[in-house]
Amino acid sequence: MVAKECRAPATRRSLVLAVAAAAALPRAARAAGDMTRQEPTETVVELGRPDGAHAFHPNRLRFETGRLYRLVLRNVSRDPHYFTSDEFAARVFTRKVQVTQAGPDGRRVTLAEFKGAIREIEVYPGHAAEWWFVPVATGRITDLRCGIVGADGRSHAQHGMTGEIEIV
Ligand SMILES: [Cu+2]
Numbered sequence: 162m163v164a165k166e167c168r169a170p171a172t173r174r175s176l177v178l179a180v181a182a183a184a185a186l187p188r189a190a191r192a193a194g195d196m197t198r199q200e201p202t203e204t205v206v207e208l209g210r211p212d213g214a215h216a217f218h219p220n221r222l223r224f225e226t227g228r229l230y231r232l233v234l235r236n237v238s239r240d241p242h243y244f245t246s247d248e249f250a251a252r253v254f255t256r257k258v259q260v261t262q263a264g265p266d267g268r269r270v271t272l273a274e275f276k277g278a279i280r281e282i283e284v285y286p287g288h289a290a291e292w293w294f295v296p297v298a299t300g301r302i303t304d305l306r307c308g309i310v311g312a313d314g315r316s317h318a319q320h321g322m323t324g325e326i327e328i329v
Pocket of ligand 1: 215241242243305307308309322
């Protein structure tokens with residue numbers, strides 16, 4: 162009986178301390194769970210144009226920190242193209258990059274997955290790659306480009322294949 166009376170106040174004190182400690186934690190430290198396991202938000206960017214013009218479509222992208230994105234890079238042209246941005250790579254956590262292909266029954270099958278830091282992805286004509294990432298830092302990114310140099314000696318970026326990414 163005596164022991165029970167002693168435990169009760171101690172339990173209440175522990176609870177008060179735990180609540181106070183949780184309130185003192187910064188907001189980010191209380192974020193729930195694994196951010197890379199959310200349902201992804203899909204964004205599609207076409208690389209090149211069917212008429213042969215060198216461009217990203219769209220060429221202005223916007224992402225939010227803390228959300229998981231599945232960025233589908235689809236090459237709709239007859240030339241290979243890069244999606245390159247050092248500033249973007251420095252502001253995202255990459256869960257994976259995967260290469261998919263339509264199977265004989267029309268369903269997409271995954272051919273390969275790559276994990277680790279990614280800075281640049283090259284996609285060949287008619288194919289697609291998916292970059293799964295969570296933005297972790299905000300910023301206005303202006304170095305998105307395709308650095309492939311064509312037969313005229315000029316890069317696709319010089320032909321206008323550049324873009325801007327905003328992370329909020
Ligand atoms: Cu290109």
